Amino acid sequence: MTRIAxxxxxxLPLGECRVSALDRGFVFGDGIYEVSAVLDGGLVDNDSHxxxxxxxxxxxxxxxxxxxxxxxxxxxxxxxxxxxxNGVVYMQVTRGPAEREFGFPAAPKPTLFMxxxxxxxxxxxxxxxGIRVKSVPDLxxxxxxxxxxxxxxQVLAKQAAAExxxxxxxxxxxGFVTEGGSSSAFIVTADGTVVTRPNSNAILxxxxxxxxxxxxxxxxxxxxxRLFTLDEAFAASEAFMTSASTFVYPIVELDGRTIGTGxxxxxxxxxxxxxxxxxxxxxxxxxxxx
Ligand code: PDD
Numbered sequence: 198m199t200r201i202a203x204x205x206x207x208x209l210p211l212g213e214c215r216v217s218a219l220d221r222g223f224v225f226g227d228g229i230y231e232v233s234a235v236l237d238g239g240l241v242d243n244d245s246h247x248x249x250x251x252x253x254x255x256x257x258x259x260x261x262x263x264x265x266x267x268x269x270x271x272x273x274x275x276x277x278x279x280x281x282x283n284g285v286v287y288m289q290v291t292r293g294p295a296e297r298e299f300g301f302p303a304a305p306k307p308t309l310f311m312x313x314x315x316x317x318x319x320x321x322x323x324x325x326x327g328i329r330v331k332s333v334p335d336l337x338x339x340x341x342x343x344x345x346x347x348x349x350x351q352v353l354a355k356q357a358a359a360e361x362x363x364x365x366x367x368x369x370x371x372g373f374v375t376e377g378g379s380s381s382a383f384i385v386t387a388d389g390t391v392v393t394r395p396n397s398n399a400i401l402x403x404x405x406x407x408x409x410x411x412x413x414x415x416x417x418x419x420x421x422x423r424l425f426t427l428d429e430a431f432a433a434s435e436a437f438m439t440s441a442s443t444f445v446y447p448i449v450e451l452d453g454r455t456i457g458t459g460x461x462x463x464x465x466x467x468x469x470x471x472x473x474x475x476x477x478x479x480x481x482x483x484x485x486x487x
Contacts, residue, residue, distance in 0.1 A: 198279075199211075199212075199277055200313065201275065201279055202312035203309070203310070203312070204308075204309070204310050204311075205262075205308060205309055211312055214312075216294075216308055217293075217294035219395075220291055220295060221282065221292040221295060221296065221302075222289070222291025222292070222293075222308060224297055224366075225292075226346055226348075226437075227257070228259075228289055228290055228291030228292065228308075228345070228346040229257065229259065229291075229343070229346065230288060230289040230345075231247070231249060231250040231253075231287075231344060232246070232285050232286070232287055232288075233272065233285065233286050233288075233441060234318060234441045234442060234444070234476065235276055235281050235282070235283060235284050235286060235480070236318065236319065236476050236477060237282065237283070237477065237480050237481070238276060238281065238282050238302040238394075238480070238487070239479070239481060239482070239486040240259050240273075240383060240485040241476045241478065241480050241485075241487075242404050242405070242408055242476070242478050242479060243272070243485060245382075245404040246404050246441065247265055247268065249344060250251030250288065250344070254290060255285040256340070256343050257343065257345075259290065259292055261307070261309075262290065262292060262306075262307045262308075262309060265309040266279035267398050268288070269376035270299050270423040271278045271311055271419060272311070272425060273486070275313050277481055277487040279313045281313045282315075283315065283316060283317055283318060283319070283320075283478065284313055284314050284315040284316040285313065285316060285441065286311065286312075286313050286443050287311060288307075288309075288310075288311045289346060290307050290309050290310075291307060291308045291346065293305050293307045293308045294306065294308070295464070300350070316442060317359055317443055318475055319476075323364060323443070323446050324443075324446055324447070324469060326449070326462070327342050327362075327390040327448060327449035327461040328364035328365060328447070328448055328449065328450075328451055329362060329363040329364060329450040329451075330377070330436070330438075330448050330450065330452075331357060331361045331363040332366070332368075332374075333354045333357050333369070333453050334370070335350070335354075335367055335369055335375045335399075336354070336368075337351075337440065340398055341375070341398060342397070342398050342485065344368070350368075351379060354368055354403045355378040358378065358467060360401035365377045365378060365380060365438055367382055367427075367451070369427060370399065372426055372427055373394070373425065374424075374425055374426070374427060375400050376400045376401065376403075377440070380438040380440035381393065381400070381401075381403035381405065381438065381439045381440065381463070382436075383436065383439070383465075384435070384436045385436070385465070386433060387434050389422060389464060390401060390420070390421050391418060391419065391421070391435075392420075392421050392422075392423060392429075392433075393410075393420070393421075393422055395424075396422075403446065404441060405441055405445075405472070406439050408472065409439055409445065409468060409472055410422075411469070412475055416467070416471055418467075418468070430451055431452075432453050433456060433457065434460030434462060435456065435461075435463075436451065436457075436465075437468070439472075442477065444469060444472050445468050445469035446469075447462060447465040447466065447469070448465075449461065451472070
């Protein structure tokens with residue numbers, strides 16, 4: 198089946214989408230992206246992702262070329278046109294094509310590109326077995342709260358992880374874990390407390406993280422937002438990661454050292470179930486469906 202994407206006002210076969218070689222997204226990495234999960238044909242926690250998109254574009258003084266209402270229509274049309282059941286909708290807005298000057302063009306024409314990917318997020322073998330993680334230095338800039346398409350540090354981090362047989366990289370800055378290459382990072386202490394770094398300019402404020410912390414509180418699971426070190430992670434009884442495209446994956450190994458029992462832990466397993474239930478219910482709501 199030909200995948201249909203959206204580019205600047207048109208629905209096109211993905212392979213026919215063409216962007217100017219002078220697009221500032223291509224030349225400077227001058228753009229923002231967002232990823233919303235699709236489960237059973239409905240969008241998951243989409244308002245949270247759109248709110249973060251609006252914040253990110255605002256932080257780099259970039260205007261969305263369409264209204265949020267239109268953006269949601271496009272997301273839904275992509276789900277329909279691609280017959281997407283489980284996967285993600287990707288959205289990217291860049292400052293568009295312009296002569297190569299670093300400062301903003303006087304009259305930018307932002308590029309809006311959106312497409313879908315199929316992914317079995319719930320029925321993932323990674324969720325059942327747990328994943329391995331490799332730590333790497335966090336080479337990123339000082340505004341990691343902006344969901345920028347400038348992802349070179351994460352590309353290198355995740356490549357190093359893949360070469361070590363790991364699914365994800367945990368980035369470390371000043372002795373503390375910041376987050377995963379494309380996910381939020383959590384450990385569970387011996388007394389069953391979930392620990393994750395507080396939001397700041399050092400990490401992306403994860404939408405899955407935010408929803409999960411609220412669900413954990415409802416489920417009477419203790420959460421502490423504070424910095425943690427790799428040594429604390431090695432000694433943790435459990436660890437896990439969250440993102441829109443994975444929900445919750447238990448972590449069973451870090452830098453070749455077994456975490457907890459080496460099997461997905463009870464708290465990560467319970468939180469994944471709680472999140473999947475939330476995601477299914479949200480994706481069922483009429484407003485989140487085409
Ligand atoms: N990544 N931290 C980073 C650096 C990320 O890139 C992501 C998401 C997250 C988790 O955020 P959320 O729960 O809102 O997806 C944390 C997306 C999925 C990606 O780049 O594909």
